[in-house]
Each structure stands twice: as C-alpha cells, then as structure tokens.
Amino acid sequence: MLFILLFFSVLWLPLLQMAFSFLPEIKLTENRFLAAKPDIRKFTIHKPVFQKELEKYFSDNFGCRSLLIYLNNYLRVMHLKRLAQPQYCHRKAGVALL
DSSP, X not given: OHHHHHHHHHHHHHHHHHHHOOSOOOOOOOSSOOOOOOOGGGOOSSOTHHHHHHHHHHHHHOTTHHHHHHHXXXXXXXXXXXXXXXXXXXXXXXXXXX
C-alpha cells in the first residue's frame, strides 16, 4: 500500500509543483530560450498550431524540470564520474573542455 501511495505521489509531483510551487526553483544556465506560453487565439480545428506550441511549452516548463536536470547532472558527474555532455573531456585540474 505504501508503494502505491509513493508511486502516485511521484506521478503527481510535477503538476502539484506547477500549481503550488512548494519546492525552490533551481536556476539553470541553458544556451536557449524556453518556450513561451502559447496564445489561445491561434487555436483552430484545422491547424493544430496551438497544440504543438502547448506541447513545447509544457516540455520546457513542467514542474520540477530544473530540479530533475540538476539531479541528473549531479549524479552523473559526482557519483558515476561521467560528464553530463559526453562531447566534453576532463583535464587534470578538473576543468571540462570541448
């Protein structure tokens, strides 16, 4: 029973984070702009522009996204001793180079 409650809690966590913002937001340094909220006036039955833009927006702005990206990078670098981006390499001083 506890496993089921934990499973559904993890499933609902991103939506609850989007609604209530109870976890602190981690600032990421990405080399791109996140998708903006789509305009509802673009919605038509014949052109699915609004749906595609909404999907892009949600992919970039769902709850806990920055936390999950940070944890993924942290676990890879600190515990697995691998870089988050495989095209970079380590130097002796611990600096990552391209």
